[in-house]
Amino acid sequence: MVRLVLIAALAGCYAPDVADCVDRCDSSNLCPDGLTCQAGFCRADGASGTCSTAQDMPDAATAMCPPIPMMQGCTLAGAQPVTPYCYVLCAAATGTSANAFTAGGSWHAAVLDSPGKLAAAVTAAGASPAWIGLEQGSGAAAPDASWSWHGGTAATQLPWNAGQPDDGDHTENGAEQCATLAGSGFSDEACTASHVFLIQP
Numbered sequence: 542m543v544r545l546v547l548i549a550a551l552a553g554c555y556a557p558d559v560a561d562c563v564d565r566c567d568s569s570n571l572c573p574d575g576l577t578c579q580a581g582f583c584r585a586d587g588a589s590g591t592c593s594t595a596q597d598m599p600d601a602a603t604a605m606c607p608p609i610p611m612m613q614g615c616t617l618a619g620a621q622p623v624t625p626y627c628y629v630l631c632a633a634a635t636g637t638s639a640n641a642f643t644a645g646g647s648w649h650a651a652v653l654d655s656p657g658k659l660a661a662a663v664t665a666a667g668a669s670p671a672w673i674g675l676e677q678g679s680g681a682a683a684p685d686a687s688w689s690w691h692g693g694t695a696a697t698q699l700p701w702n703a704g705q706p707d708d709g710d711h712t713e714n715g716a717e718q719c720a721t722l723a724g725s726g727f728s729d730e731a732c733t734a735s736h737v738f739l740i741q742p
Contacts, residue, residue, distance in 0.1 A: 636719030
């Protein structure tokens with residue numbers, strides 16, 4: 542066995558850093574030689590089975606974040622992303638722009654639908670309010686009705702900050718239909734306001 546590895550190394554085809562299901566990707570040109578991008582992971586040709594995502598394995602030390610979509614509208618406003626959720630803070634935009642953000646078919650406004658994701662997002666966002674992928678449906682009957690995450694999943698049991706959501710000082714319902722992560726909870730705001738925004742792959 543050792544002789545075969547040595548022969549392969551001498552022949553130039555041994556690459557110990559090329560591993561199946563380790564590197565995240567959104568196109569094959571981001572994968573090491575010999576691997577192609579399949580379902581968000583760099584895979585060996587002919588590999589079978591599926592790779593576990595970082596969201597499925599929050600303890601995965603080998604998970605890696607895909608490249609930040611700088612050319613698609615995110616100007617980095619915070620630290621580099623950290624696994625397992627790979628949250629990235631982008632420079633200021635309106636809530637409407639933040640919720641509409643999609644890049645490379647994979648990055649989108651952050652969905653904070655678990656305590657672990659919320660804790661990681663609080664660390665990534667820091668002290669400033671940050672838009673997240675949470676919007677209220679138009680025509681909602683009350684400030685706390687009809688909220689959903691990016692992709693359309695209904696949002697329930699949300700960690701609203703004290704007194705939130707409140708539609709601000711507006712008298713009509715639906716005046717504040719976008720949400721920010723502010724501190725360790727959520728606040729509703731008018732979608733026309735400008736804040737940094739949090740994205741994830």
